[in-house]
Amino acid sequence: MGTAIEVRGLRKSYGDVEAVRGVDLSVDHGEIFALLGPNGAGKTTTVEILEGYRERTAGEATVLDHDPARGERELKERIGIVLQSTGVDPYLTVAETVEMYRGYYPSPRPLDEVIDLVGLEEKRDVRVVKLSGGQQRRLDVAIALAGDPELLFLDEPTTGFDPSARRHAWEIVKNLASLGKTVFLTTHYMDEAQYLAGRVAVISSGEIVAEGPPSSLGGRDTATAVVRFRLSAPDVSLPDAMASGVTREDGGFRYQAADPTRFLHDLTGWALENSVTLEGLDVSRPTLEDVYLKLTADDAERPEPAEVSS
Amino acid sequence: MSTTRLALRQVGYTNKAFWRNPAAAFFTFAFPIMFLIIFTTLFGNNEVQVLPGVSVKQSTFYVAAMSAFAVITACYTNIAIQVSFNRDAGILKRIRGTPLPGASYLAGRVMHAVIIAFILVAICVAYGRIFYSASLSARTLPAFLVTILVGAASFAALGLAVTTIIPNADAAPAIVNASILPILFLSDIFIPLTPGTPQWVDVVSKIFPVRHFAEAMQVAFFSPTGNGFRWGDLAVVAAWGVFGLIVAIRFFTWEPRR
Numbered sequence: 360m361g362t363a364i365e366v367r368g369l370r371k372s373y374g375d376v377e378a379v380r381g382v383d384l385s386v387d388h389g390e391i392f393a394l395l396g397p398n399g400a401g402k403t404t405t406v407e408i409l410e411g412y413r414e415r416t417a418g419e420a421t422v423l424d425h426d427p428a429r430g431e432r433e434l435k436e437r438i439g440i441v442l443q444s445t446g447v448d449p450y451l452t453v454a455e456t457v458e459m460y461r462g463y464y465p466s467p468r469p470l471d472e473v474i475d476l477v478g479l480e481e482k483r484d485v486r487v488v489k490l491s492g493g494q495q496r497r498l499d500v501a502i503a504l505a506g507d508p509e510l511l512f513l514d515e516p517t518t519g520f521d522p523s524a525r526r527h528a529w530e531i532v533k534n535l536a537s538l539g540k541t542v543f544l545t546t547h548y549m550d551e552a553q554y555l556a557g558r559v560a561v562i563s564s565g566e567i568v569a570e571g572p573p574s575s576l577g578g579r580d581t582a583t584a585v586v587r588f589r590l591s592a593p594d595v596s597l598p599d600a601m602a603s604g605v606t607r608e609d610g611g612f613r614y615q616a617a618d619p620t621r622f623l624h625d626l627t628g629w630a631l632e633n634s635v636t637l638e639g640l641d642v643s644r645p646t647l648e649d650v651y652l653k654l655t656a657d658d659a660e661r662p663e664p665a666e667v668s669s
Numbered sequence: 670m671s672t673t674r675l676a677l678r679q680v681g682y683t684n685k686a687f688w689r690n691p692a693a694a695f696f697t698f699a700f701p702i703m704f705l706i707i708f709t710t711l712f713g714n715n716e717v718q719v720l721p722g723v724s725v726k727q728s729t730f731y732v733a734a735m736s737a738f739a740v741i742t743a744c745y746t747n748i749a750i751q752v753s754f755n756r757d758a759g760i761l762k763r764i765r766g767t768p769l770p771g772a773s774y775l776a777g778r779v780m781h782a783v784i785i786a787f788i789l790v791a792i793c794v795a796y797g798r799i800f801y802s803a804s805l806s807a808r809t810l811p812a813f814l815v816t817i818l819v820g821a822a823s824f825a826a827l828g829l830a831v832t833t834i835i836p837n838a839d840a841a842p843a844i845v846n847a848s849i850l851p852i853l854f855l856s857d858i859f860i861p862l863t864p865g866t867p868q869w870v871d872v873v874s875k876i877f878p879v880r881h882f883a884e885a886m887q888v889a890f891f892s893p894t895g896n897g898f899r900w901g902d903l904a905v906v907a908a909w910g911v912f913g914l915i916v917a918i919r920f921f922t923w924e925p926r927r
Contacts, residue, residue: 410766412924432768440766446758450689451682459682463675463769486689502763 361424363388363510363541364409369418371404378404380565381418386558388509391532391542393556395549397655401565402545403443406514409543410440423510436464439503443514447498449488453479456487457501464506477501477531493524500531510541517551529554549648559647563655577650584644586614586623591636601625611639672773679769679777680784687781697747701739701789705731705796708859713801717861719887725803727861732797733890734858737820737883739789741849741858744782744821748828749835749845752778757838761923771923775829782828783821790817805890809897812889819903820882823910827878830913833920849879856880857887878909 364386371379379401386392396402407413411427425434447456461467477497517525552559553573560570569577589611605612630637713728797803835841855870856879874880881902889897
């Protein structure tokens with residue numbers, strides 16, 4: 360069956376500004392893929408090329424075996440799109456809106472099923488203008504699902520959500536994946552990518568700088584671990600064997616190693632024997648956020664290039 | 670579904686949203702009727718010469734003139750403002766991402782506007798008949814209907830065309846009104862043009878389609894003889910419509926222009 364999305368050497372320039380500079384991506388059927396990057400890194404440009412809104416300057420792009428630039432109806436019938444900012448007619452009700460969009464597709468999902476899926480049952484007959492921001496965003500998702508798409512594009516789906524609304528939205532996306540849908544997500548939230556995506560690509564200044572499962576992105580899993588702790592009593596001191604390996608930090612100690620198992624064993628054994636409490640004992644590896652910030656460090660906050668509509 | 674079926678379906682949704690939008694319903698629907706009532710009440714009993722040798726009561730003149738105004742409001746003003754708002758709100762962009770052909774969406778809007786135009790004209794004509802016995806003769810009815818259709822289609826095309834120079838929704842009402850109001854005043858719609866009208870008004874107004882449309886409507890409404898067709902005027906209106914269509918096809922955008 361091949362991949363759902365295949366991108367090779369994708370480039371997009373707006374005048375002199377090169378927003379996307381040679382992106383390679385491959386998304387399998389049925390996976391949740393997240394394109395993670397700061398504002399202006401080229402996320403939206405990339406996803407809008409795949410959705411068919413923009414033409415690429417160079418490179419190859421294939422979405423469900425179609426070239427998205429052609430704007431073919433056969434492709435549009437199989438994808439669902441949640442844009443970053445988009446509207447629906449404020450004077451139609453939720454049910455009317457979803458029903459209107461269902462009519463554009465050859466084999467839409469049942470109306471009530473779509474409304475239930477995004478949790479808008481109680482707002483079914485309420486006009487869009489009366490919905491809260493979060494509810495309107497859920498309606499956006501409902502519209503994208505109306506045609507029962509195989510592939511769903513979500514461009515920063517939870518920006519501006521409060522924490523509980525985000526959780527709710529995440530559950531919706533997880534549900535979609537369990538239905539076998541492919542989801543292509545852009546986000547600048549690390550926790551979102553980590554929670555949802557099976558695979559993440561980090562984009563910075565128009566280039567992919569890292570790609571992989573969130574747990575091992577940028578060598579997270581093999582990066583050195585850091586052990587931090589303080590000693591309860593100031594008059595006790597670490598045995599020499601351990602003291603030589605640690606550095607002082609904020610009134611405590613810091614130990615760094617690829618594998619801290621031996622050190623931890625020695626440390627906790629010594630502490631038990633000597634009735635010393637290890638305050639704030641903590642073992643950490645770089646978080647996805649640490650990795651992300653390192654990867655995107657050179658991507659100074661620059662504004663998204665002015666988009667030229669075609 | 671075919672492009673046409675989809676367009677017809679779109680008419681229904683456009684209509685639903687239209688009547689629930691107080692501003693659209695008021696400015697498009699109530700305005701021409703309100704003007705008709707005001708103008709006929711104030712000036713109804715004066716006589717005005719509408720064709721060489723043909724004078725009618727001003728109330729009769731206003732039935733035809735406000736019918737023309739209603740067509741322009743429903744098709745040009747309404748479409749230009751609504752489409753600009755929908756474009757700015759991202760509605761058009763979203764539609765563009767679905768399998769609905771763009772032509773179906775726009776055709777749905779245009780058809781809805783044409784229907785609204787016909788309803789408004791029917792109200793104007795009924796009002797004139799009831800209160801001022803300004804009746805439409807069966808002899809010129811075909812000309813009247815064809816004139817409305819040509820005018821509605823042409824002004825709808827121009828309405829789509831003008832969206833290409835409207836930068837955002839905030840500017841839409843200003844640009845649309847600035848482009849049409851002065852012409853309405855010079856074109857035998859609000860104020861009857863008399864033999865004493867300065868010549869420059871005559872020359873300027875004949876460049877634009879409104880005057881031609883207004884006169885075609887008047888002749889189709891109360892021509893004492895003949896079938897009431899003004900082919901020359903209709904040709905000018907249609908030519909403007911074709912021009913509008915070309916501009917719209919060439920420059921129409923589905924995404925907010927920021």
